[in-house]
Amino acid sequence: MAPFDLESYLTTQSSRVETMLRERLDRLGPAGAPPRLVEAMRYSLTAGGKRLRPILCLTFADAVARASLVSALAGDAASSLEYVHTYSLVHDDLPAMDDDDFRRGRPTNHKVYGEGMAILAGDALLTEAFALLADGPEPVRAALCRELAVASGAVGMVGGQVLDTAEDRPADLDYLVRMHRLKTGALIRAACRMGALAGGGDGEALARAQIYGDAVGLAFQIADDVLDVTATREQLGKPAGADAEAGRFTFPAVVGLEASRRMANEHVSLAIEAVRPLEGEGGPLAALACYAVERKS
Amino acid sequence: MAPFDLESYLTTQSSRVETMLRERLDRLGPAGAPPRLVEAMRYSLTAGGKRLRPILCLTFADAVARASLVSALAGDAASSLEYVHTYSLVHDDLPAMDDDDFRRGRPTNHKVYGEGMAILAGDALLTEAFALLADGPEPVRAALCRELAVASGAVGMVGGQVLDTAEDRPADLDYLVRMHRLKTGALIRAACRMGALAGGGDGEALARAQIYGDAVGLAFQIADDVLDVTATREQLGKPAGADAEAGRFTFPAVVGLEASRRMANEHVSLAIEAVRPLEGEGGPLAALACYAVERKS
Numbered sequence: 001m002a003p004f005d006l007e008s009y010l011t012t013q014s015s016r017v018e019t020m021l022r023e024r025l026d027r028l029g030p031a032g033a034p035p036r037l038v039e040a041m042r043y044s045l046t047a048g049g050k051r052l053r054p055i056l057c058l059t060f061a062d063a064v065a066r067a068s069l070v071s072a073l074a075g076d077a078a079s080s081l082e083y084v085h086t087y088s089l090v091h092d093d094l095p096a097m098d099d100d101d102f103r104r105g106r107p108t109n110h111k112v113y114g115e116g117m118a119i120l121a122g123d124a125l126l127t128e129a130f131a132l133l134a135d136g137p138e139p140v141r142a143a144l145c146r147e148l149a150v151a152s153g154a155v156g157m158v159g160g161q162v163l164d165t166a167e168d169r170p171a172d173l174d175y176l177v178r179m180h181r182l183k184t185g186a187l188i189r190a191a192c193r194m195g196a197l198a199g200g201g202d203g204e205a206l207a208r209a210q211i212y213g214d215a216v217g218l219a220f221q222i223a224d225d226v227l228d229v230t231a232t233r234e235q236l237g238k239p240a241g242a243d244a245e246a247g248r249f250t251f252p253a254v255v256g257l258e259a260s261r262r263m264a265n266e267h268v269s270l271a272i273e274a275v276r277p278l279e280g281e282g283g284p285l286a287a288l289a290c291y292a293v294e295r296k297s
Numbered sequence: 298m299a300p301f302d303l304e305s306y307l308t309t310q311s312s313r314v315e316t317m318l319r320e321r322l323d324r325l326g327p328a329g330a331p332p333r334l335v336e337a338m339r340y341s342l343t344a345g346g347k348r349l350r351p352i353l354c355l356t357f358a359d360a361v362a363r364a365s366l367v368s369a370l371a372g373d374a375a376s377s378l379e380y381v382h383t384y385s386l387v388h389d390d391l392p393a394m395d396d397d398d399f400r401r402g403r404p405t406n407h408k409v410y411g412e413g414m415a416i417l418a419g420d421a422l423l424t425e426a427f428a429l430l431a432d433g434p435e436p437v438r439a440a441l442c443r444e445l446a447v448a449s450g451a452v453g454m455v456g457g458q459v460l461d462t463a464e465d466r467p468a469d470l471d472y473l474v475r476m477h478r479l480k481t482g483a484l485i486r487a488a489c490r491m492g493a494l495a496g497g498g499d500g501e502a503l504a505r506a507q508i509y510g511d512a513v514g515l516a517f518q519i520a521d522d523v524l525d526v527t528a529t530r531e532q533l534g535k536p537a538g539a540d541a542e543a544g545r546f547t548f549p550a551v552v553g554l555e556a557s558r559r560m561a562n563e564h565v566s567l568a569i570e571a572v573r574p575l576e577g578e579g580g581p582l583a584a585l586a587c588y589a590v591e592r593k594s
Contacts (some may be wrong), residue, residue, distance in 0.1 A: 120388075124451040141439040159331050
């Protein structure tokens with residue numbers, strides 16, 4: 001069997017996501033949103049990135065529905081995930097948080113629009129995610145709102161941020177895994193579950209999406225930490241080895257490079273196993289799981 | 298007919314709201330939210346205030362259902378409104394926004410927990426509002442999420458904030474009304490509409506809730522501006538005349554004190570007219586509308 005052509009799949013899906021995001025953003029101005037606010041939201045929302053969360057969502061929706069869905073529902077779910085991911089980056093970059101001046105080679109939102117506007121643009125992105133998700137006749141939309149809110153809030157992403165910045169943080173593997181399960185894992189898991197829900201999946205499909213999302217989320221994070229040690233500055237688009245230099249709390253720092261790689265690979269296998277009944281052999285979900293650890297940036 | 302005893306009504310309803318807020322907040326710790334985050338959320342959520350939005354929501358739910366509802370649905374709707382209102386205050390007080398050190402006589406969230414945590418606590422309050430609202434079997438929950446999101450986002454509250462801080466803001470009545478309709482009006486209107494929805498109201502009830510909420514929201518804002526001119530520091534719990542001193546953009550500044558009072562009273566009449574078919578003569582909604590302009594702080 002020919003290996004799955006992930007590169008062309010990612011190109012197609014990314015451009016599908018870009019279109020979805022732009023279409024939804026373009027509705028805000030005519031609905032009465034101030035132009036400068038929409039501009040600040042657009043600046044960060046169209047700054048590129050892997051679009052991992054919306055792509056996982058769309059791929060699960062397609063796999064579960066066993067057809068390429070063009071439904072507004074799946075598009076709203078996918079877009080809402082990227083809105084939430086983007087708001088979290090805008091707020092993370094603020095001077096009171098990570099104080100970053102650049103992201104993906106461009107000045108961060110607050111460097112361009114000012115701190116006050118960056119806070120508001122983040123707030124608006126988070127809120128509009130739910131406006132998108134709740135707008136339509138399908139009864140599953142309330143469940144989608146619930147998935148997104150739980151994954152992004154105090155018991156999810158925001159909770160993970162707080163664990164990451166806690167001063168009395170224990171430097172052990174349990175805490176590291178718990179922190180990442182919340183900080184980045186919860187939203188990736190939600191992306192998979194929301195895709196399965198949008199595709200009309202049953203309880204078993206949801207459970208498989210959950211196992212896959214959990215495993216892939218952790219594998220991605222471990223691979224990120226490993227890449228920081230092994231990749232070049234050019235590959236990363238940011239200084240390599242920055243984590244180690246800053247003495248950051250990473251998987252290689254806690255368990256070493258080899259054990260980190262092994263952990264990541266084990267989680268990838270677990271993820272592939274979980275989705276085989278959904279997409280068969282050699283589908284995009286399996287390829288996306290491998291990509292988590294095989295990518296160069 | 299004896300006049301409606303608003304004072305005792307407000308006391309009863311506020312304590313109902315306090316209980317609702319505490320019950321919901323108490324679920325976050327056991328669900329896995331970091332204790333320090335929950336503490337920061339609780340600090341601002343239990344700081345008092347009029348609880349106007351949740352009380353309007355509960356009162357509409359009761360009026361439309363023609364019974365005192367004890368449903369989780371109405372409680373979730375009421376609580377979600379106060380979560381969103383509270384997050385907006387926490388973010389507004391930040392140094393990059395209004396830079397306030399005190400609110401309701403207590404240090405603001407970021408003065409106690411630091412700026413980073415205040416940003417995150419606000420983000421979590423906003424997100425948990427939707428987690429509450431989307432959690433339950435009633436199909437109307439998606440519509441409630443949509444009401445709340447639209448009212449709080451780029452075409453609502455956040456949009457109004459941006460209009461308020463715009464540098465090239467025109468100093469005329471049209472802009473002032475438009476700004477307040479978004480900045481504070483949208484959430485008050487949503488409180489009324491969400492109450493009507495939670496109470497099982499039909500299209501007519503929703504339309505009446507909309508007219509009432511719009512009118513009362515504006516009356517409250519005008520009365521706030523008037524109070525700043527006419528009330529004492531003791532009544533307000535903050536320096537009186539602060540708006541005028543700061544040359545702020547207020548109704549008395551734009552149309553004068555008398556015209557402001559007249560506008561507020563006209564809106565109160567409009568509101569009372571709108572809800573008469575719902576609650577009859579002399580009910581709590583009419584009394585709440587009068588309170589908008591008759592209160593002393």
